[in-house]
Amino acid sequence: MSVKSVWQRLILLLRRGGAVAAIMTPMCVATATSLPGVAVKFTGTYMGQSCTIVGAADQSVSLPTISTQSLDSAGRTAGEQAFDIVVQCDPGVREVRAYFESPLVDSQEGTLRLDGSPGEAKQVEVQLANSDFTRIRIGERGTVQPVKVAASGPTSMRFYARYYATGHAGAGTVQTYATYVVDMP
Known part of the structure; x- marks a missing residue:
């Protein structure tokens, strides 16, 4: 009809x-x-390969003592300190990265706020960086550079931690933390 x-x-x-x-x-x-149905399909890949942390998974990184003059305005960084996360990966894993998370993240800057300990520094946070000193935003995987996995033996992922000023810094102690997850992008 x-x-x-x-x-x-x-x-x-x-x-x-x-x-x-x-x-x-x-x-x-x-x-x-008589309208056709709508379907949402999900796909993914499950890898049987993995990476294992070599040595202690938990680390303490001691930043150097610096003058507040080094952090006299917002956005300034100082006092870089290297640290490594070392992994041993199964054959077939080509790249690895460790991305960082923390409940103390400053969501605007992607840095780590201090934990509120007595006598803490004012207007200071901690910023993480890749091995080439490019900034890592805590909680954002895409800002962490993947590292090629060694053909044999452990693979070391080098990072830096440094002070980050949110304004003219005031003297005091600096304590914060982050956790990390090893990812195979």
Whole structure:
């Protein structure tokens, strides 16, 4: 039945005072049930390979003692200190990275706020950096550079921690922390 003939019948029913709702409801239901369904499909890859931390998984990184003059304005950094996360990966793993997370993240800067210990420094946070000193934003995997896995033996991922000024720094202690997850991108 064509659309034109359906409308002609509806108009005829209206002129005769017929019940349009009774006729339209089955048409609407028929139309609604004949629409194609919508599907959302998910795909992924599960890797049987993994990497294991070599040595102690937990580390303490001691930043050097610096003058507050080194951090005299917002955005300044100073006192870089290297640290390594060493992993041993299964054959077949080509790249690895460690990304960092923390409940103390400054969401605007991607740095680590201090933990609120007594006598802490003012307007100072800790920033992490890749081996080439490019900034890492805590909680953002894409800012951590992947490292090629060694053909044999452990693979070392080098990072830096440094002071980061949010304003003119005030003297005090600096304590914060982050956790990390080893990822195979």
